[in-house]
Amino acid sequence: MADNNGKVTNIVLAGLGGQGVIRAADILAEAAFLAGVDVKQSELHGMSQRGGSVTSDVRFGPEVLSPMVPPGEADYLLVLHPTQTENNLHQLREGGVLVNTTAVIGDGQDLTVLDADDSPLTSRNFNVGLLGLLSTHLPLPDTAWIEAIHRHLPAKLHKENEAAFAFGKGLAAK
């Protein structure tokens, strides 16, 4: 059961259109829902589908009111594209945790090298890989995460994304 001393956990996800920001937020929100806590997710899409900046807010806890993370109150900021870190940092509260691409693939590396890596991460499942890393900070059980991945991705992608999730999780230990 998720608990953050009875408080709401605030997460902002950011990236570019086409990277799977919304899909990652869907999976995260579903995992919280399956864990039995109140959850709200908020996203803005439309023009953002054309490669522009995309963000999505996910909040969970005993009772969530506003669907949007109040400005500057994010406990976690998960960033899928290096260009989107700077313009979203203000959302992170003091002492909040940044989960970003460099934490996974090393400083300075470009996303396009992912396919050549011996890791199971590709540009397609990278979002789920980062969720794996985030999951080590959150009180949501693995069963909820895996079920959420299953609900939001087609069956043929389950294995690959479970591997990406596990890889992301493993990185936290290193």
Added chain:
Amino acid sequence: MSTEKQLLSGNEAVALAALHAGVALGTGYPGTPSTEILERFSQIGGKAQWAPNEKVAMEVGIGAAYAGARVLVTMKHVGVNVAADPLFTMAYTGVKGGMVFISADDPGMVSSQNEQDNRRYAKASGVMMLEPADPQEAYDFMRLGLELSETWSLPVMLRMTTRVCHSKSVVTPAPPSVSEITRRFDKDPQAYVMVPAFARPAHRRLREKLEKITEWNESASVNRVIDGDSSLGIVTSGVCFLHVREAAPEAKVLKLAMTHPLPVEKIREFAKTVDRCLVIEENDPYLVESLRTAGIPCEGKPEMYRFGELNVGRVRRIIAGDTSREPAPARGKPPQLCQGCPHRMAFAVLKKFNCVAAGDIGCYTLSVLPPFETMDTCVCMGASITAGLGMRHVLPDDEARRIVSVIGDSTFMHSGLTGLAEMVYNPPKTGHVVIILDNATTAMTGMQEHPGTGRSLDHGRAGKIVIEDVARAMGVTNVTVASGPPDFEAALTAALGRDELSLIIMRRVCRLAENKIKAYEAALESCNG
């Protein structure tokens, strides 16, 4: 049908409610943030269809509701402008079956060309309006709306906003219920034929109805008081309610569900119980004006908060009376035309010609940004053709010949056809050049079908309108179909050089839609074969 808890967006919740309430027909025109409602309704087994535009959708919905069926009509806020013509008269005639139409407003203009507040439309036309705060209320109010519509024989506007449409939360559905009304059309010309002699009493009937609805609303349990410290009382509605509860958990709150007609006496009573009565609402001062008109002393938000969405932080500032400059929003990366988008080559050619492009609403509007910067006007759906004609009429000839109108295939079906009629009927003396960028889908809103694709909302086989045939039949003398830069450039050179009415269709499938369209067509082939 399961009544188990689900995690749903506001749009998904409306679709589920429509299914559970036995809605016989869902119709609308795609527009962010309303689009997913009908898509979801179709997926879960409802009968849903895309109309060429919102006026048509509203009119089809009116017919179905006259015949006793429950109907859902969806559109974004600017869509209501298109549907406003039938809307105002539909309030007079009333309906028999339950009719709910969605106005999905976009405070902050996430994906829209203006920030209009459609609460004004409910008041101006005289229909009931419900404003849900979250997906659970979107579900509940959709069903309540159908019931109220049948009770009072009056359409209901379910006014959503981007944050309600596109945010997800836990929804507990209610057991399914169906309407008792028999589906049949009873002849009643005095009710349904709005010649002036019948419309005059109909208007009086509408106002009497609204008085009775106000009476109902005064004591309806959907308008809730959340008790709290009476030094601060807040009147609010929609998603603002949630921001308010978080920003000022100690405050006493009146949360309004039906905001037209307003329960003025209930608000007056509430205001008397608090020391400071503050109205928190997004965009226009709709509620605060109504309260002041009724002589209820209250405080509104400073003008600076009229712009954009509210959130917990901004509500805190309003409560504190803070009018200091707000931090500038972080600059994100703007959207752009996709790599490999066929519009790119069309605009590269247009840029070379130094044309003045009267533009329209769709992905191609993004050509206003670098590197193209080749869109000079953009007002509303369909205005490219007609605004281009206006410029042609008044400019000196050599300037007029630079004007071209650029419109997409879906937008052409929505409201370009009448523009073409205007062009044939009142041609400027230099002629005109209309370019239809036909990418075989409604790309901007997420690749929906339209009357030119030959497939229905669920991608099954449908009638198909062929643009070039229509243009020729309407009397456009010079019609060319191009598929790449060389033939597009040749057609444009020829068209710009003649004082003639020309239509150039630049036809190349949207890169994002290409594979999907192939799959739809293959599925249709296999079921035909």
